Structure formats: C-alpha cells, structure tokens
Amino acid sequence: MEIFSKTCEYAIKAVLYLYTKQDRFAKIGIPEIAREIKSPVSFTAKILQKLSQRGLIRSAKGPGGGFYIGRKRKSIFILDIVNAIDGKESLNTCALGLKNCSSSRPCPMHFEILDCRKAIRNLLGSQSIEELSKKILSNEVYLVN
Amino acid sequence: MEIFSKTCEYAIKAVLYLYTKQDRFAKIGIPEIAREIKSPVSFTAKILQKLSQRGLIRSAKGPGGGFYIGRKRKSIFILDIVNAIDGKESLNTCALGLKNCSSSRPCPMHFEILDCRKAIRNLLGSQSIEELSKKILSNEVYLVN
DNA sequence: TCAATAAAGGACTTTATTGTCTTTTATTAA
DNA sequence: TTAATAAAAGACAATAAAGTCCTTTATTGA
Numbered sequence: 001m002e003i004f005s006k007t008c009e010y011a012i013k014a015v016l017y018l019y020t021k022q023d024r025f026a027k028i029g030i031p032e033i034a035r036e037i038k039s040p041v042s043f044t045a046k047i048l049q050k051l052s053q054r055g056l057i058r059s060a061k062g063p064g065g066g067f068y069i070g071r072k073r074k075s076i077f078i079l080d081i082v083n084a085i086d087g088k089e090s091l092n093t094c095a096l097g098l099k100n101c102s103s104s105r106p107c108p109m110h111f112e113i114l115d116c117r118k119a120i121r122n123l124l125g126s127q128s129i130e131e132l133s134k135k136i137l138s139n140e141v142y143l144v145n
Numbered sequence: 146m147e148i149f150s151k152t153c154e155y156a157i158k159a160v161l162y163l164y165t166k167q168d169r170f171a172k173i174g175i176p177e178i179a180r181e182i183k184s185p186v187s188f189t190a191k192i193l194q195k196l197s198q199r200g201l202i203r204s205a206k207g208p209g210g211g212f213y214i215g216r217k218r219k220s221i222f223i224l225d226i227v228n229a230i231d232g233k234e235s236l237n238t239c240a241l242g243l244k245n246c247s248s249s250r251p252c253p254m255h256f257e258i259l260d261c262r263k264a265i266r267n268l269l270g271s272q273s274i275e276e277l278s279k280k281i282l283s284n285e286v287y288l289v290n
Numbered sequence: 291t292c293a294a295t296a297a298a299g300g301a302c303t304t305t306a307t308t309g310t311c312t313t314t315t316a317t318t319a320a
Numbered sequence: 321t322t323a324a325t326a327a328a329a330g331a332c333a334a335t336a337a338a339g340t341c342c343t344t345t346a347t348t349g350a
Contacts, residue, residue, distance in 0.1 A: 001148065001227065001235040003258065006308060009242045016253060029326070043309050049328065062317025063325045078254070082146065090146040097154045100290045108161060108277040108286045109223070112268055113148065119264055123257055132253040141253045145245045151338060174296070188339050194298065207347025208295045 003120075008085045011047050013037040013143055015081055018057060018069055019133035027066030038144050047085070054084040078132075079124035091117055148265075153230045156192050158182040158288055160226055163202060163214055164278035172211030183289050192230070199229040223277075224269035236262055 004012070017036050018028060030048060034041040048067050052059040058070040082090070094101035095113040103110065135141045149157070162181050163173060175193060179186040193212050197204040203215040227235070239246035240258045248255065280286045 001150075001231055002238065003146065003240040003261075005146075006242070009240075013241060027326095040309055042311070045327075046309090046329095052327085059327060060317080061315075061325085061327045062319095064318070065316090065326045067327085086146055093147065095148040095154075096158060096288075097151070098287075098290050105290055106286050107290075108281060108288065109272065110286065112272060116148075116265055116268055120261055123261055127254065127257060136253060141251050141255065142243075143241075143253065145243050145250055145252075172296095185339055187341070190297075191299095191339090197297090204297060205347080206295085206297045206345075207349095209348070210296050210346090212297085 004082065005086060007043075007047055008082055010037065010039045010044055011051055011081050011085050012078060013039065014044060014048060014067075015051065015057060015076070015129055016133050016136060016143060018067060019129050020136050021069075024069040024072065027060050027064060027068050029066040033067065036143070051081070051084065056081060056084055076129045077125050078127040078129070079121065081129075082124060091121055149227065150231060152188075152192055153227055155182065155184045155189055156196055156226050156230050157223060158184065159189060159193060159212075160196065160202060160221070160274055161278050161281060161288060163212060164274050165281050166214075169214040169217065172205050172209060172213050174211040178212065181288070196226070196229065201226060201229055221274045222270050223272040223274070224266065226274075227269060236266055 014033050014037055017033055021028065030041060030045045034044040051057045052067065056076060057067050059067050094107055095109050096107040098107045101107045101110055136143055159178050159182055162178055166173065175186060175190045179189040196202045197212065201221060202212050204212050239252055240254050241252040243252045246252045246255055281288055
C-alpha cells in the first residue's frame with residue numbers, strides 16, 4: 001500500500017530540492033543532494049542519472065558540474081516524475097493482478113479502483129514541483145525531519 | 146504504485162472465493178482454492194494460515210478438512226483483509242518516507258496524500274466481501290481471466 | 291489403534307528492490 | 321596538455337518479498 005517506491009520517493013525529493021534553488025542553472029552535486037534529502041549517495045546518483053536521461057533534469061560533468069533544472073519550460077508535476085521512474089503502466093495495472101482485467105471483463109474491484117486511480121492521477125498531475133518547492137522555501141512543508 | 150502486495154491480492158481473492166460457496170461451513174482445501182484463484186499452492190497455504198490466525202476465516206485439519214467462513218457475523222470488508230495482512234499502519238505511512246511526517250511538520254505531499262488515503266480507506270471499507278462475492282456468482286465480475 | 295488426510299509450522303530458494311563500489315568518460319581550469 | 325573534478329556506467333552486495341518444500345500436528349473414519 002506504499003504509494004511510491006523508494007526510488008520514486010528519492011526522485012521526487014531530489015527534484016524538489018533542485019527546484020528550491022533560485023538559480024535554475026546552478027549545478028548541484030550528488031553529495032549535497034543526498035545530504036539534503038537524506039538519501040543514500042550512490043543510489044541517489046543512479047536516480048539522478050535516470051531523471052537526467054528522461055529529460056526531467058539536466059546534468060553537467062566535470063569541475064563545477066552537477067545537476068540542475070535548466071531553462072524554464074512547461075511545468076513539471078509529481079506525476080511526470082512517477083511516470084519517468086515507475087513507468088506509465090504502474091498506474092493502470094489491475095489491483096488484483098489479473099492480466100486482462102478490463103471494463104468488459106472486470107475484476108471484483110475494477111471500477112472502484114479505476115475511480116481511485118483517477119483520483120490519484122488527478123492529484124499527482126495537479127501537484128506542480130514549482131508550487132511545492134515554494135512551500136518548502138517558506139517552511140510550510142519540509143523535505144526531511 | 147501497486148495498491149496491494151501479492152500476498153494481499155491472493156488473500157482477497159481467496160476470501161472472495163470462499164464466500165462464493167453458498168454453505169458457510171463447506172470446507173475447501175488449499176489445492177482447490179489455489180487452482181480457482183490461480184495462485185501458487187504453497188504460498189496460498191501460508192496466506193490462508195495467516196487469515197485463519199487473524200480470525201477472518203476458519204480452518205479444519207484432517208480428512209474432509211479445509212478452510213471455511215464459519216458462522217455469520219458482522220460483514221467483512223476488503224479493508225479488514227488489508228489490515229490483517231499488511232497491518233493498519235500501511236495506510237498511514239508518509240508517501241515520501243519521512244519518519245515523523247505529521248500535520249504539524251508535513252512533507253510536501255502530506256495533506257494531499259491524506260485526502261487520497263482517506264478516499265482509499267473509505268473505498269476499501271465500503272467494499273463488502275458478501276456483495277462482491279454475489280457479483281462473482283452472477284458473472285458481473287471475475288476472479289480470474 | 292491405525293492409516294490416511296489436511297492444515298500448521300519452519301527451513302529454505304528465488305526474484306525484485308534497494309543500495310554500494312569501482313572504473314570510465316566528459317569537462318574545466320591551470 | 322594535464323590534473324582534478326564530477327557524472328555515467330556497470331558490476332556487485334544486502335535486504336525484502338515472493339514462492340517452495342519438507343516435517344509435524346491434529347482429525348477423521350475404518
């Protein structure tokens with residue numbers, strides 16, 4: 001019943017942390033990110049790498065390098081990170097594990113879970129990283145405790 | 146983003162299958178249950194054992210033995226099975242993994258996830274095994290495909 | 291009482307997830 | 321052009337979840 005995998009948790013927190021930086025081109029290194037979101041350094045490196053490959057963040061090698069947001073583009077939402085890490089299918093698999101669960105041959109929970117998933121998708125799709133990072137900066141919410 | 150663990154999936158399906166039996170005292174063996182819900186036999190045995198220990202179903206050893214529902218009591222809901230298998234905490238852990246996430250020191254998704262979880266809890270708490278098993282018997286929904 | 295049956299219980303294996311470590315590649319600045 | 325730096329990449333290790341197998345215990349009916 002965990003909402004996100006550990007990988008996804010760290011990914012969300014890492015991206016949020018990057019967005020709390022006022023300068024979208026400020027390069028932040030893995031050690032700092034891992035320290036600030038309290039995540040394992042090497043594992044975080046892998047996740048940042050994937051986020052970068054998926055185009056959600058950018059990276060620069062060499063001295064002064066690190067990860068950064070890059071130029072302003074359309075908003076990023078929590079859902080985008082989840083999709084990038086866990087894949088889009090993860091929000092559509094049958095809750096009872098049926099291979100071919102569908103509205104025409106539904107599992108006992110099909111329609112209810114459908115509604116539920118829709119609600120989750122709406123929620124995650126409405127949570128913009130920009131807004132959340134502002135709340136972090138104003139100490140309304142916290143990335144660690 | 147899986148709603149249930151595999152253990153929980155099988156547990157729900159096993160209990161649903163038992164409820165499709167008109168006779169609440171008809172003893173059903175592990176092989177039949179596993180076959181009918183398409184689950185691994187030995188693993189299913191463990192799960193049925195746990196469900197029995199938790200008092201959600203009953204069991205009888207020896208010839209003619211098996212698992213059964215037992216006497217009518219207050220309705221069982223999907224939520225009861227989830228709680229019995231995954232524990233009640235599983236619906237309350239912080240989505241971003243913060244140890245002490247709370248309304249006074251919330252993670253960036255705290256309140257939104259709270260609403261979401263409430264919706265899920267309501268849903269799972271409103272799905273009664275009796276009603277779902279009736280839908281299975283009338284071929285409105287299916288346990289396997 | 292005894293043999294057969296079926297769940298209970300425990301040790302074990304497999305697989306997926308999480309996490310670590312080391313080497314390579316790209317970049318920077320001296 | 322070279323030394324230092326930092327991410328990329330890939331192999332490896334630890335842990336947890338899923339699944340198997342074997343022995344024990346309880347029950348039944350002959």
